[in-house]
Amino acid sequence: MIRCNLMQPLLEIRDLQTSFFTEHGEVRVVDHVGLSIAPGRLMGLVGESGSGKTITALSIMRLLPERARIVGGQILFEGRDLRQLSEEQMRRMRGASIAMIFQEPMTSLNPVFTVGSQIAEAVRLHQKVSRAEARKRAIEMLRVVKIADPERRVDDYPHQLSGGMRQRVMIAMALSCRPKLLIADEPTTALDVTIQSQILDLIRELQQQFQLAVLLVTHDLGIVAEYADDITILYASRVMEQSSAGELFSNPLNPYTRALLQSIPGAGGRHRRLQAIPGTIPNPADPPPGCRFNPRCPMAIEDCSRIDPPLEAKRPNHYVSCIRV
């Protein structure tokens, strides 16, 4: 796990295990995942589908789907284990201390209320302020997320806004109670590339302005290369590699990370044949024994299907789970 010497971590996840309980039994979707984020840092949590990245984020918020449950580990926020909080304490935590934004802003915005009233509601949920004061705060937050003409936009309904503007409103709402941790789950996946860079630039600016800790969940290595301070790579519910962004891209060590980097177009000259990773992502209900990546790994030896590789420091502050490194 990355230890930040300069500052105490705001969030520290230790050995998190989360499972779905289905008619076929327990399916582990987050398996011994650990990470920590200090104030003002942006952690990129990267993975493909089924890697457990979204369930990790939802575990922190304790907003898991009905059939899912945290079965082990700790989620320490400012030293307090969120798993030990009552539902009421957790409810106060969400929004006030930890906020989350999602891929589809439209699913989180209520179509029949103006965006201003929704931001104001979020403010009044956590702080004792008058209606007028909450509305003023809503306008101020719209200005913070750089929506032009906030005094007018505050009375718009979500459908009157474009996708990029809606995501700005979501960010305004998420930050309206000045949380210390922002969890952003694929916040730009539904957006066009020019709008995506606007939103990511905004998140980075706000992160610096408010000393926010940010957990950015994404499938896009390019995004974390440009925006993250630290990176955690997940594959099939487990942490494969973890380090600072600079270290990860100059010295990728886990064969999965290396294969992933090799398979991206543009990363090694035009018209070069891509080095595809053979096979398919394992079914979480039926993971391969040993290292989860071993059936697709070019470096796999027999032991890889027998030994669960521990996450170990292979270089200073660079953690890798692979017995071949």
Added chain:
Amino acid sequence: MCPVSGSDSAAPKVASAAARSDALVVTEDLRKEFAAGSEGLLARRKLTVKAVDGVSIEIARGETLGLVGESGSGKSTLGRLILRLIEPTGGRIVFDGRDLSSLGRARMRQLRREMQIVFQDPYASLNPRMRVGAIVGEGIDIHKLARGREKQDRLVELLRMVGLDADALTRYPHEFSGGQRQRIGIARALSVNPRFLVLDEPVSALDVSIQAQIINLLQDLQDRLKLTYLFIAHDLRVVEHISRRVAIMYLGKIVELGTSDQIYSNPRHPYTRALLSAVPSIDAAGKRERIRLPGELPSPVDPPAGCSFHPRCPHAKDVCRKAVPALESGAGGHAVACQVFPAP
């Protein structure tokens, strides 16, 4: 300089382009307008969206033309127009020297055998109630290409071509992963021996580790079967990798067109440059200046006058607010529709 687009482009020039023997697909001033309701009392003013607004392109035999644009640019509409899956409002489509716009229904259906499409979403584009054998075999039946034993052999061959085992034939789409479903979609498109494929965001819904498999497969199939591709995508890196030439589309128009090298190493149009600079990339992380575009794609119902990109353009001048720039071709066929940064 020779104008190759815009309503005022000279007809003989376009005709000569169509006559070029290496072009399999040619569009001339292709247009599609959609009704977008009406405005005003008693609906006096009908509103239309010019989804595709005077596009003239050609695709050479055996090449991949990449078509890039953000949502609302009209790129998917253009792909469907070329196949006549939707009817154009104006302009011509010439396929292998034949003018598609003049073909009747029966002839068009015959010709469609030669031009197929692969869709983005491998989950939505395969009928969940049909077995893979029936999905891939449907085109073979419709066009009466094979029956019985012969058809069975052909199905197995098609599956093998896309990297699937014969036992897939009796299974249902839900039993396959996203990448495998896209392979099924490709097998279906290939079943009728097409020469031209419209690939509409074929890898956008796939995981990174699977994307490369499908891109390699598409390139192998192109070599083996001498296929011609129109590759539509919003991912500039994927398009750069697979395309020989690239067209950039904005609000229904092609704003820049050239070889991959011209577009990616020497982009001219301010929109192309902004688009390229907005792509987060591992190689360039922290090393380059990002061009920030203010605002978003304007409503295509009421596009800005003059150059439709001018309200967001950092280099807009007076002329850009007035005149619509034509796509003009310069050195090495690099074509740009910009009055401030014309083709080199």
